[in-house]
Amino acid sequence: xxxxxxxxxxxxxxxxxxxxxxxxxxxxxxxxxxxxxxxxxxxxxxxxxxxxxxxxxxxxxxxxxxxxxxxxxxxxxxxxxxxxxxxxxxxxxxxxxxxxxxxxxxxxxxxxxxxxxxxxxxxxxxxxxxxxxxxxxxxxxxxxxxxxxxxxxxxxxxxxxxxxxxxxxxxxxxxxxxxxxxxxxxxxxxxxxxxxxxxxxxxxxxxxxxxxxxxxxxxxxxxxxxxxxxxxxxxxxxxxxxxxxxxxxxxxxxxxxxxxxxxxxxxxxxxxxxxxxxxxxxxxxxxxxxxxxxxxxxxxxxxxxxxxxxxxxxxxxxxxxxxxxxxxxxxxxxxxxxxxxxxxxxxxxxxxxxxxxxxxxxxxxxxxxxxxxxxxxxxxxxxxxxxxxxxxxxxxxxxxxxxxx
Amino acid sequence: xxxxxxxxxxxxxxxxxxxxxxxxxxxxxxxxxxxxxxxxxxxxxxxxxxxxxxxxxxxxxxxxxxxxxxxxxxxxxxxxxxxxxxxxxxxxxxxxxxxxxxxxxxxxxxxxxxxxxxxxxxxxxxxxxxxxxxxxxxxxxxxxxxxxxxxxxxxxxx
Amino acid sequence: xxxxxxxxxxxxxxxxxxxxxxxxxxxxxxxxxxxxxxxxxxxxxxxxxxxxxxxxxxxxxxxxxxxxxxxxxxxxxxxxxxxxxxxxxxxxxxxxxxxxxxxxxxxxxxxxxxxxxxxxxxxxxxxxxxxxxxxxxxxxxxxxxxxxxxxxxxxxxxxxxxxxxxxxxxxxxxxxxxxxxxxxxxxxxxxxxxxxxxxxxxxxxxxxxxxxxxxxxxxxxxxxxxxxxxxxxxxxxxxxxxxxxxxxxxxxxxxxxxxxxxxxxxxxxxxxxxxxxxxxxxxxxxxxxxxxxxxxxxxxxxxxxxxxxxxxxxxxxxxxxxxxxxxxxxxxxxxxxxxxxxx
Numbered sequence: 079x080x081x082x083x084x085x086x087x088x089x090x091x092x093x094x095x096x097x098x099x100x101x102x103x104x105x106x107x108x109x110x111x112x113x114x115x116x117x118x119x120x121x122x123x124x125x126x127x128x129x130x131x132x133x134x135x136x137x138x139x140x141x142x143x144x145x146x147x148x149x150x151x152x153x154x155x156x157x158x159x160x161x162x163x164x165x166x167x168x169x170x171x172x173x174x175x176x177x178x179x180x181x182x183x184x185x186x187x188x189x190x191x192x193x194x195x196x197x198x199x200x201x202x203x204x205x206x207x208x209x210x211x212x213x214x215x216x217x218x219x220x221x222x223x224x225x226x227x228x229x230x231x232x233x234x235x236x237x238x239x240x241x242x243x244x245x246x247x248x249x250x251x252x253x254x255x256x257x258x259x260x261x262x263x264x265x266x267x268x269x270x271x272x273x274x275x276x277x278x279x280x281x282x283x284x285x286x287x288x289x290x291x292x293x294x295x296x297x298x299x300x301x302x303x304x305x306x307x308x309x310x311x312x313x314x315x316x317x318x319x320x321x322x323x324x325x326x327x328x329x330x331x332x333x334x335x336x337x338x339x340x341x342x343x344x345x346x347x348x349x350x351x352x353x354x355x356x357x358x359x360x361x362x363x364x365x366x367x368x369x370x371x372x373x374x375x376x377x378x379x380x381x382x383x384x385x386x387x388x389x390x391x392x393x394x395x396x397x398x399x400x401x402x403x404x405x406x407x408x409x410x411x412x413x414x415x416x417x418x419x420x421x422x423x424x425x426x427x428x429x430x431x432x433x434x435x436x437x438x439x440x441x442x443x444x445x446x447x448x449x450x451x452x453x454x455x456x457x458x459x460x461x462x463x464x465x466x467x468x469x470x471x472x473x474x475x476x477x478x479x480x481x482x483x
Numbered sequence: 484x485x486x487x488x489x490x491x492x493x494x495x496x497x498x499x500x501x502x503x504x505x506x507x508x509x510x511x512x513x514x515x516x517x518x519x520x521x522x523x524x525x526x527x528x529x530x531x532x533x534x535x536x537x538x539x540x541x542x543x544x545x546x547x548x549x550x551x552x553x554x555x556x557x558x559x560x561x562x563x564x565x566x567x568x569x570x571x572x573x574x575x576x577x578x579x580x581x582x583x584x585x586x587x588x589x590x591x592x593x594x595x596x597x598x599x600x601x602x603x604x605x606x607x608x609x610x611x612x613x614x615x616x617x618x619x620x621x622x623x624x625x626x627x628x629x630x631x632x633x634x635x636x637x638x639x640x641x
Numbered sequence: 642x643x644x645x646x647x648x649x650x651x652x653x654x655x656x657x658x659x660x661x662x663x664x665x666x667x668x669x670x671x672x673x674x675x676x677x678x679x680x681x682x683x684x685x686x687x688x689x690x691x692x693x694x695x696x697x698x699x700x701x702x703x704x705x706x707x708x709x710x711x712x713x714x715x716x717x718x719x720x721x722x723x724x725x726x727x728x729x730x731x732x733x734x735x736x737x738x739x740x741x742x743x744x745x746x747x748x749x750x751x752x753x754x755x756x757x758x759x760x761x762x763x764x765x766x767x768x769x770x771x772x773x774x775x776x777x778x779x780x781x782x783x784x785x786x787x788x789x790x791x792x793x794x795x796x797x798x799x800x801x802x803x804x805x806x807x808x809x810x811x812x813x814x815x816x817x818x819x820x821x822x823x824x825x826x827x828x829x830x831x832x833x834x835x836x837x838x839x840x841x842x843x844x845x846x847x848x849x850x851x852x853x854x855x856x857x858x859x860x861x862x863x864x865x866x867x868x869x870x871x872x873x874x875x876x877x878x879x880x881x882x883x884x885x886x887x888x889x890x891x892x893x894x895x896x897x898x899x900x901x902x903x904x905x906x907x908x909x910x911x912x913x914x915x916x917x918x919x920x921x922x923x924x925x926x927x928x929x930x931x932x933x934x935x936x937x938x939x940x941x942x943x944x945x946x947x948x949x950x951x952x953x954x955x956x957x958x959x960x961x962x963x964x965x966x967x968x969x970x971x972x973x974x975x976x977x978x979x980x981x982x983x984x
Binding site (some may be wrong): 084102104106110111125212215216217218219220223224226281284286288289291292463464465466467469 | 644693694696714792793794861862864865871873875945946947949950951952953954955
């Protein structure tokens, strides 16, 4: 057994020793203050982790099967509850796939509004991830600050959509509400506040020598491993692979907007945290661009608004709250498949919808980013010390309800 | 030798940031039963039904994702009038958006509490009454949220 | 035949209660004051952390005073909770260990002087006696972890053993450095010899004793023993009821004793003595000592809002590789200062 020590992490061929007598098995079970909604079977030799077995499935809600039993418009609020902290990005994929099947396109103003809410949700989701990473190190200030600052963005989302977390904003054909009058200046103030706060976060969390020593060189994910294991999201970008579904797929209004993809080469926990903070900055610049460049026009597709009586059409134009045409209660999906990818805060989500000519889809398949990142628990942990386990867990931003669907 | 000194300086910076917020905290707490937040227009709260506008098309029951809207038929009704089951309602607002006669409206009330599960199933008669928030009825102070550049979220008397 | 009258009995009782041997360990700064300090410092920790973290903290128990008696409510709740002894635990050590730990945390007050000439046990070796008593507390924590028969408790006990080894040497050497500087191991004389506070005379020893104190009391960034995110509550995980409350308060009592010693050694103790109070009752003249140690405790408790937790091997490495050599340098510094006749 060869050992080499860097930064106090002992790399050794311990995996072959699983099942040995000196291995100490700990169940970080679902009833644990910081295991999330899942169980880990951690095998330790002394203080070194030999293997971690993630046991997922505790919050499986059979969403794909439930979506097969109801009309496709009802699947939008259902699937939103997979990742409620990032709810617009989750449903946007489904709506894009449905729009491809139903052959309808959202007008440009709706595309920009979708980007607006997507970026607000991305900031919200990254703040959630930062908070969880903080509390995993018992840094309660980062936890409280992240969740308190998230409140600002949730207020903005509430102004825009009417609900704090369960937005249900995009529908096939466009969006449901228009931007209120006071929104641009509130958003600008929120962005300036967040820029100030990000400096505070750096001083007390990411530049804090104590937190740095917990994160530097811990949980290194090499570039080749990341692409081999199929990792997505900021975890992938922190290992040096430049992949973002916003660029690769080019949905909504992203082709017209300028933004950078933050990347790091190290692949350790600190790099992942830094990529998330950079992504918050990029999202804020995207929100500024959207508010500046927002085109005038309708927010719901012409194909559906012409089915509404003229009085209702005028009311929609006045109040900014869309009315659905009657056929929405029984939208028929034509035969065929549609596929779409959307970049959530946690990574790329993939939808595959198969229609069979009825109102209910034949099959709705969703691959969530957390489901793809789960494998990192098995591959990153061995060789690290036991106290690195929460540090790596926090930096991966794994969200159990999303992984289990 | 410079590394420990540099890291000591960063320790001091972190402590200074903590002290800054200790001396002037930026709390966002709302003391709920004595104060409440005035919600923005368009907030999706409890639903109100206007029976005089309803044409009994039952589109709301067809589109409800959670199966919370059910039509209650009496003998002379065509398809019945809607009643809502708040045990199931997810406040998505699809029923409001699809109603062709604007007979459904979402109010700004969100904090009604029920003492029994059976009370949460509303018949069309109860559905047509205006929902009342108990906190507002008892005369709590109204606050509105203001986004501030330096302190984030502030609550001012409305 | 002695005449038994009420007045005689009362004066005799008062003489006993107000003697230093009884007053100091039990009333001030001993058991009763320690419990009051426990009440207030935990509340202060929660309020300070809440102020930094955009929250309010405990408020509703005594609303007008800002929730000061919150810990009394918590303690009352612990009193009414059932004390469950698991079947598989080793029963006698399971019950005895927390009580032993609490006793060991209170006994040092027998040696700590709270005013000039007011000490329960006058001894030339009060400093090593106090430090020796405080360093036995990890043994009872390890006993708690062993008796619980729970994997998480054993992990916590082992961590306590490691941390105990790391910080004890640092604390001892820093105190020894000051003992060398003052030329005495008696805590009372150490105050009289400080014409400048010990903090300015030997800042290195002050720094290392401070860090050793934070490690010993298990406050962030070194709260590794009760690492909630990995080993639930460490050695205290199987306890419920009032014993759990004792376990949680144990760290604060240790902190209190250590901050008293810190104030005596480094912050010039009870100077300036308030002489009018001295004539009322000698024990109260040391009120400044109490105030200084309380302010120091507030600062240490504030660090909770700034730091996360260090990893075990990082804390051990810091203890052995950084602070132990620093405390040896502090010893050399005090030898040098003594030779040059500064003190």
